[in-house]
Amino acid sequence: MHGHPYDTRLVPVVHRDGRLLPLRYNGPAMLRGIAVADGMAVVPPGGARSGQELDVLDLPWPPTSGAVPAQGACFT
Numbered sequence: 797m798h799g800h801p802y803d804t805r806l807v808p809v810v811h812r813d814g815r816l817l818p819l820r821y822n823g824p825a826m827l828r829g830i831a832v833a834d835g836m837a838v839v840p841p842g843g844a845r846s847g848q849e850l851d852v853l854d855l856p857w858p859p860t861s862g863a864v865p866a867q868g869a870c871f872t
Contacts, residue, residue, distance in 0.1 A: 799843030
C-alpha cells in the first residue's frame with residue numbers, strides 16, 4: 797500500500813478472511829470509503845508491505861459486507 801513520503805495516512809479497510817483489505821475509495825475527500833469501511837488502517841510514512849502488521853482504528857458503526865476492496869492489496 798502506497799504511503800505518503802513524510803506523513804502517516806489513514807486508509808479505510810474491510811476485514812475479509814482474517815485479512816485487511818484497503819478500499820478503492822481512499823482519497824482525502826472520499827467519504828464513500830469511510831462510510832463502508834470496518835476500520836481505518838494507520839499506514840506509516842513510506843507505505844506498508846503485504847503481511848506487515850498495522851494498527852487499525854475501529855469505526856463507531858457495525859461492519860459492512862458490500863465494500864469494494866482495492867485490487868491486489870492485502871495486509872494482516
